[in-house]
Amino acid sequence: MLLRCLSSIILLTSAFVEAQPHEHKYGEKHSHQKRQGWGSNPYQQGIFDYIVVGSGPGGAPLACRLARAGFQVLLIDAGQDTSGYLDTQIPSFHPRASELPEQxxxxxxxxxxxxxxxxxxxxxxxxxxxxxxxxxxxxxxxxxxxxxxxxxxxxxxxxxxxxxxxxxxxxxxxxxxxxSALGGSAQMNAMAMVTPWMDDWDHIAQITGNDSWNAEIMREYYIKLENCRYQLSSVVGHGFNGWLQIGITPLTLIAQDLKLAAIVAATAQAMGKGLIDGVLNLATGLAHILATDLNAPGRSRDQDVNIWQIPISINPTTGLRSGPVDFVKQTVSEGYPLTVQLNTFVTRILIDQSGYRPRAVGVQYLYGQYLYSASPLSSGQPGTPGYAYARREVVISGGAFETPKLLKLSGIGPADELAQFGIPTIVNLQGVGRNLQDRYEVGVVGKSDVPFSLFGPCKYNYESPDPCLQQFQGGVTPIDKGPYTSNGLAIGTTFSSSVNDDPKPDVFIVAVPAYFQGYYRGYSKAAVLDAQHFSYVVLKVRSRNNAGTVTLRSTNPLDMPVIRFNSFAVGGDLDAQAVAEGIQRGRDIFRDVIGIDGSFVVESPPDELQGQALVEWVKNYAWGHHCGCTAKIGAPNDPWAVVDGDFRVYGVDGLRIVDNSVWPTLPGYYPTIAIYMISEKAADVMLGQSPGPIGAFDNLDLGSGPIGTLGSGIIGAVAGVADPNVGVNGLLGSFGNLLGVLTPGNPPSPN
Structure with a gap:
């Protein structure tokens, strides 16, 4: 008890490592904080309140919220800052962004x-x-x-x-x-921002017994993060002061192209809705059939079969992508104690096993660009080793593939798999890397004999000059900026198949003015080589299959894991049937397009594929890109659960997971908004479970007396910051190290 009391007291009087010079100047608001900004020294060992691994939709908002509460936070990412690239900025360039080698x-x-x-x-x-x-x-x-x-x-x-x-x-x-960049996959996604179903949240509340997950409470996190730019500020259920800009494609832009207007009309006709007579090519007519808000609160939206404008994370003022990068940069520039360290590949979670329960105390990493074998620019270099330490907690936000891999390399996962690679098991969690899920997608592609007038001049920066790029860069308003202000996903429809066993639609069909048949190297250029192709992308919502796995390939952290989706292994016939019915709906829409400016011929899948042949085609052609669920939330008695309702990893103190891997089942239609929401929730949970920040004592000179020595020892002050091989024995170390004796050697090891 005495030792515990001493620890609590000394936590308020700890010393911090002096910062390296920063590239940015900050205001006086947090001038007492000694380390913040952009980390650039791979040898700079540091001690922080929290370490967040991964700056994507799960990690970045959480890190910002913790820093804004006054805690010293280290945000680590293996990638670099790519926010200055046109491919990541311009909405229509998102296919290029997904193949940008640098990220x-x-x-x-x-x-x-x-x-x-x-x-x-x-x-x-x-x-x-x-x-x-x-x-x-x-x-x-x-x-x-x-x-x-x-x-x-x-x-x-x-x-x-x-x-x-x-x-x-x-x-x-x-x-x-x-x-792999500051912002993670939010720097390359299609920017579709659709809130999950209410049942998604209520299900988690039910299985965890944690009512803070109920849909009404979770909606507040959406309101908190959203800066809605397409609704009046009086509209209930939306936020207007958040960090994420959400808008929609201007209908006046769609109305400039008669072919696009005809496609919208045909899509609406398939849903039983029609344009007002006489306004086929006017924005008012389009607004009539696209009046329902896809992000409206309530269960009626969840069950509605309708045609929708798709909300997108685009700043209507600038026409640029909006995302967590903006929030991170704003947090740093305003002087909050957030340190961002890029080009840093975390290889292991440091776990102290000297106490009653294992506890995460930091991370081991390699510093360098393009270290990972998954990078098209992989250097094959080993990188520079380093360590960082956390007083309070480590949060893993590496995504559905990297999070389970990192856990396993750190000794957390199925004991039998770890034994195959000689990794000592710290916590035997069978669910790590299991339950991998995805959505099935296929493209119904049609070709018009006349190009789209809106996109005809566009070169998508593959040729120069690019008239559409010049228009975008020279325009002032979204309309002035032209077609590049849209992500191309302007409208979508919800659809309920004959095999649906849920009152909510099980198919989402999105209209895309491009040739799109899935992901392959070079797909982004193939998609826009002409302005004559159009695709209806059929997305099977919440597939029945959860048989996918993420397993280790080796003990080398720079090796990709073995990723097996085992598609259609569970409920495959029913899922493929639902997708096939979505394909037929897409074919019907193409046939119903009024030939005002040319007609369409369906190219893929060919019309001769019907019935079971079409179902088999789906099984061969389907792809996905919404992977998740590999470290799922669950109750303590669930043998496959990895984290509890507060994101805490079972069996390890001081370790949480906040990313797309925590879902029991994939939520809603698109994942990104849901991840932002749980990131905001995780911040609230962690702040509610933490004492106040201790930054006010940063400038206190502890001296070399007993209190100073003991304080530095318990916190784990760093000796020799230029030497990555110096170990730190901190709060959970042996009693001798509590006296402040720093000994060179290895950091805490799972061995």
Missing amino acids: TWAYNVERHPYPGGDQYNDPKFQYRIPNGPEYQNALYSGYPPPYGDWTYLLPDGRTYAGPRPPAGAQPIGLNYPRG
Whole structure:
């Protein structure tokens, strides 16, 4: 008891490492904080209140909230700041952003086998096109394309794209791009911002027994983060002062193109709605059929089968992408104690096992650019090792693939798998890396004999000059800026299939003015080579399948994990049937488009595919990009649960997970807003469970007396900040180290 009291007292009188010079100047608001801003020294060992690993939708808002509450926070990301690239700024360039080498991790994943078939049936195979004039631009010519998202590794290390692999080609997986940059995948996603169903939240409240998850309370987090730019400020259920700008594509922009207006009209007709007579090409007519708010609160929205304008995270004033990068930069510039350390790949969670329960006390990392094998620019370099330490907690926000991998490398996961790699088990959690889920998607592609007038001049920065880029950069209002102010996902429809067992729609169909058949290297250019293609992307909401896994490939943290979705393994026939019915709806809409400015011919899937043949086509062609659920929330008696209702990892103190991996099942239609909401919730939970920040004592000189020595020892003050091999024995160390004796050696080890 005496030791515990002494620890509490000395937590208020700790010394901090002096900061390195910062690139930014801050105001006086938090001038007493000694370390904040942009970390640049890989040898700078630091002690923080909280460490957040991953600056994506889960980690960034949480880190900002903790820092704004006065806590010293280290936000770590393996990527760099790519917010200055046009590809990440301009909404219409989001396909380019997802292939931007400087911020993409191109995972190789396995989709199948499923019963009765295997992944080699997927026609979207990918190989490298041979050199020679006869292959010039072959990757991007011809529809349907003979290329795809499966990659083969040739004996000489090259990749080869095409439907038939050459002799000696080794399959390495389907392409699955994720973001690695400040902001994470929010720097490359399509910016669709749709709130989850109320049942998603209520389900978590039920399984955890934690009523703070109920839908009404969770809505408040949406209101907190949203800066709604498309509704009047009097509208209930929206926020107007948050950090995330949310708008919609201007209807006046759509109305400039008769073909687009005709597509909206045909989509509305399929939903039983029609334009007002005489206003087919006017924004007022479009507003008539797109009047319902897709982010309106209430269960009626959840169950509504309708046509919608899709809310998007775009700042209508600037026309640029809005996301957590803005929140991070604002938090740093305003002087809050947030340190952002980029190009830092975390390899292990440091866990102290000397107490009654294991406790996370920091992280081990490698510093350097493009270290990870998933990066197209992977350097193959080992990086510079370093450590960082947390007084209070470590939060992992690495995403559905990296979070379970990091847990396992740190000794947290299925004991049998860890034993295969010689990793000592600290906590045997069977659910780590299990329950991997995704949504099935396919594209219904049509081609018009007349180009879209709105997109006809656009070169998407693949050619220069680009008239649409010049218009965007020279415009003042969203209309002045032209088509690049839209992400292309202007409208969508909800649809309930014949195999739906839920009152909520099980299919979402989004209209995309591009050729889109999934993800493969080069897809972003193939999508916009002409202005004649249009796609209805059919998305199966909440698939029945939860058979996917993320397992270790090796003990090398720079190796990608083995990612197997095992698509259609559970409930596959029903899910494929639902997608097939969505395809038929897309075909019907194309046929109903009024030929005001040219008509459409459906190219893929071909009309001759009907019935069971179409279902099998779905199983071969479907892709996904909403991976999640690999470290799910659950009750203590759930053998597959990894975290509790407060995001705490079972069996380890001081460790939480806040990202897309925590869902029991994937929420709603799109994941990003839901992740932002749980990030905000996690901040509230952690602040409610933490004493106040101790930053007010940062400038107190503890001296070399007994109190100062003891205080520095308990907190774990760093010796030799330029030496990454110096170990720190801190709060949970042995009694001898509580006297402030710092000994060189290794950091806390799971061994």
